[in-house]
Structures are given as C-alpha cells and as structure tokens.
Amino acid sequence: MALDTMSDVSDEALLVLFANGDQAAARALNLRMTPRVFAQAMRMLGNRAEAEDVAQEAMMRLWKIASQWRQGEAKVTTWLYRVVANLCTDRLRRKPSLAIDAIPEPEDGQASAAEGLQDQARNSALYQALATLPERQRQAVILRHIEGLGNPEIAEIMDISTEAVESLTARGKRALAKALAGRRDELGYSDG
Amino acid sequence: MNWGTPMDKHSLDDAALDDLFATARAQAPQPSFDLMDRVLSDALSVQELAAADTAEPQVKSEPFWRAALAGLGGWPAMAGLATACVGGVWIGINPPDLVSESATVFFALETDSYLVDAMPGFSAEFDLVEG
Structure with missing residues (x-):
C-alpha cells in the first residue's frame, strides 16, 4: 500500500x-x-x-x-x-x-505460526463475546479498550457524559469476562 | 502471568481481558485494496464535481433594454404599445372629422372676450383726485 x-x-x-x-x-x-x-x-x-x-x-x-x-x-x-x-x-x-x-488475521512475519493461531483464536473469541453485548456497551468497550480512546473523546462520539462512558465500559468488561470464562483453557489463560 | 485464580472461575480476570484487547488492537482488520480504490475514486469524483461547479461561467447581467422590456410586460405589450403609438401619430396628421369637431367643442376654439371691471368705483375716485 x-x-x-x-x-x-x-x-x-x-x-x-x-x-x-x-x-x-x-x-x-x-x-x-x-x-x-x-x-x-x-x-x-x-x-x-x-x-x-x-x-x-x-x-x-x-x-x-x-x-x-x-x-x-x-x-x-x-x-x-x-x-x-x-x-x-x-x-x-x-x-x-x-x-x-x-475475524482479523495475524499479520505476516509478526509471530510464529503457533502464536499466530493462538492470537487468531483469542481474537475470534473476543469478537464473538463482543457481539453478545448490548450495542452501546459494545461501542464503548471497542472505543475505549481496542481503539484506545480516552473517555472524554468517547463521550463526544457517543453523545453521552464521561460518567455514562465509564459505566458502559465497566458493565461491558464484566459481561465480556463472564462470557469468556468458559473458554479460559482454550485461550491459554489457565496458568496459575 | 497470572491469568486468574482458581476461585475466579466464573469470569476472566482483568489481566487476561487486557491481553485480549491488546491482541485485538495489534491486529486491526485491514481494508481490501478494492475498498481503498473505491474510496479514492469517490474522493476524486467529489473534487471533480466541485471544480466543475466553480468553473461554470457566471451568468451575464441583463442589458438595460432587456430589463426595461421585461418591466413593460415583454414583447406582446411592446406590440400593443407600438400600435397605439402609430395610431396616435396618424390621428395627429390626418384627423377624422369627428375628431376635429369634438376638439372644437372641447377646446372652444371660437373664443368670446369679456371685460370685467373688478373695481368699478376706483376709476371715478381716481379721476376726482386728479381733478
């Protein structure tokens, strides 16, 4: 490109x-x-x-x-x-x-095949879990935690207060954590 | 890294969730070349349209006579006005009898003169003084 x-x-x-x-x-x-x-x-x-x-x-x-x-x-x-x-x-x-x-594919040359496969599986699981969230929660979580924007900018984008953004992202994260709990081993997060 | 304690089996811990987010952030979905081409093509089309709009010749201002004609009611009104004008000139040059007689009556061409003495006594007094 x-x-x-x-x-x-x-x-x-x-x-x-x-x-x-x-x-x-x-x-x-x-x-x-x-x-x-x-x-x-x-x-x-x-x-x-x-x-x-x-x-x-x-x-x-x-x-x-x-x-x-x-x-x-x-x-x-x-x-x-x-x-x-x-x-x-x-x-x-x-x-x-x-x-x-x-689901987003791993970029070439950035990771070994095994790591790439695991990243792909993790991405797949994350996006599937995100799809189960209510639309506003999903929006807020993606903007905050994946796009990496600050709460004031997200508030402007979503036309809500920063407190509402904090509430949406907190609830969204809790829901994601619950939705992904059953896939902990599969995603390689079971080590103590 | 500690990905969660055995006590916390009903949800993924924050560290694991943050790791998932970091993975997703690092592997942004990439647009296809086709989409990039389509978007660029849209951009250039919008620029071309804007350039065409500004390049259009300015509308010339109307000449005075055209504005005056429009003010009088356009060509049909002008035709009526011209006919009336020619008729007026013809009547002036060669008036019909009816017009002449009417004009004589109306303007009272046979004038009578009247002498009105507004101050009849003044002349007598003047004469006396002069005596």
Missing part, C-alpha cells in the same frame, strides 16, 4: 487542501482514515461486506463536508468515529443478527 507522503500535515490541514482540489491530499486522507474507519466498523459489525459499506459511506460524508469544515471545532478523527458509530448503530438496529464472518 502506498505511503502517506504528507505525514507531517495535520488531518485538518489535509482536509482544507482536499477542499481546494489537491489530489495528493485526497490520497493521504484515504490512506490515513479509511483503514481506521474500516477497522472500527469491522469491530462493531463483525461483517466485512457491511463494514466496507459503512467505511465507504463515512468517507463519502467526509469528502462532501470538506468544503464546509470549520477549523478548530472538532478533530477529523473524532468526527469520523462518530459517523461510523452512528452508521453501525443504524445497521445493527436494522439487522441485529449480522453474521460474524471475518
């Missing part, structure tokens, strides 16, 4: 360049944002085709809003996380039983 040749330019500045017709800015934003947007959608929906649709739709909204983007009001990434979260929520409410068909 091509490298982001404008890595020293901020997301907001890239968006301004994009609105001015700069094609290099379009490429840089695509490389920077699409993988992130797709990963969030994939983690929420667990379905590659649905996640690709959501990612393309979210990016299309970014392209269309670029010319009206108001500097300093929001981070581009926060805005995109919010758009993806809303699009995923819409899809989950329309089709609550989306099939989990694609």
Whole structure:
C-alpha cells in the first residue's frame, strides 16, 4: 500500500487542501482514515461486506463536508468515529443478527505460526463475546479498550457524559469476562 | 502471568481481558485494496464535481433594454404599445372629422372676450383726485 507522503500535515490541514482540489491530499486522507474507519466498523459489525459499506459511506460524508469544515471545532478523527458509530448503530438496529464472518488475521512475519493461531483464536473469541453485548456497551468497550480512546473523546462520539462512558465500559468488561470464562483453557489463560 | 485464580472461575480476570484487547488492537482488520480504490475514486469524483461547479461561467447581467422590456410586460405589450403609438401619430396628421369637431367643442376654439371691471368705483375716485 502506498505511503502517506504528507505525514507531517495535520488531518485538518489535509482536509482544507482536499477542499481546494489537491489530489495528493485526497490520497493521504484515504490512506490515513479509511483503514481506521474500516477497522472500527469491522469491530462493531463483525461483517466485512457491511463494514466496507459503512467505511465507504463515512468517507463519502467526509469528502462532501470538506468544503464546509470549520477549523478548530472538532478533530477529523473524532468526527469520523462518530459517523461510523452512528452508521453501525443504524445497521445493527436494522439487522441485529449480522453474521460474524471475518475475524482479523495475524499479520505476516509478526509471530510464529503457533502464536499466530493462538492470537487468531483469542481474537475470534473476543469478537464473538463482543457481539453478545448490548450495542452501546459494545461501542464503548471497542472505543475505549481496542481503539484506545480516552473517555472524554468517547463521550463526544457517543453523545453521552464521561460518567455514562465509564459505566458502559465497566458493565461491558464484566459481561465480556463472564462470557469468556468458559473458554479460559482454550485461550491459554489457565496458568496459575 | 497470572491469568486468574482458581476461585475466579466464573469470569476472566482483568489481566487476561487486557491481553485480549491488546491482541485485538495489534491486529486491526485491514481494508481490501478494492475498498481503498473505491474510496479514492469517490474522493476524486467529489473534487471533480466541485471544480466543475466553480468553473461554470457566471451568468451575464441583463442589458438595460432587456430589463426595461421585461418591466413593460415583454414583447406582446411592446406590440400593443407600438400600435397605439402609430395610431396616435396618424390621428395627429390626418384627423377624422369627428375628431376635429369634438376638439372644437372641447377646446372652444371660437373664443368670446369679456371685460370685467373688478373695481368699478376706483376709476371715478381716481379721476376726482386728479381733478
């Protein structure tokens, strides 16, 4: 995949360049944002085709809003996380039983085959357990513990208070821990 | 690492859960090349549309005579106005008898002159003083 040749330019500045017709800015934003947007959608929906649709739709909204983007009001990434979260929520409410068909695969050369298989099994178990959580809990846990965002940013994305985020993530983690308890040995977490 | 005590069989402990999260974070699902292409294609299309919008020629301002014509009611009204104008000129040059007689009556061309002395006594007094 091509490298982001404008890595020293901020997301907001890239968006301004994009609105001015700069094609290099379009490429840089695509490389920077699409993988992130797709990963969030994939983690929420667990379905590659649905996640690709959501990612393309979210990016299309970014392209269309670029010319009206108001500097300093929001981070581009926060805005995109919010758009993806809303699009995923819409899809989950329309089709609550989306099939989990694609679990992230281990990257080549990063781990031995055995470790790779174990990581794959752990990811598979985690995403299956995540799929059993209520949609808002799932959203909060993914944003906090997998995307690695802070509570204030998650509060902005989900349009709730930081206390509500803390409550959702705590309940979500407890539910995940319970859902995965029976698979402790299988996942290699049984050593004392 | 201690992945949980035997007393805690009904849930996974925090360390194990954090390890699962770390694994998931390290192995983000990757978009297909096809998706990357589609998104880039959308971006370039939006840019092209925006460029086409700004490149469209500006609408020329209307010339004065066209605005005046529109104000009078357009070409049909102009035709009526021109007919009335020509008719007026023709009547001026070659008035029909009826028009002449009416004009004579209306403007009272045969004028009568009246002398009205507004101060009949003034002249007498003036004469006396001059005496």
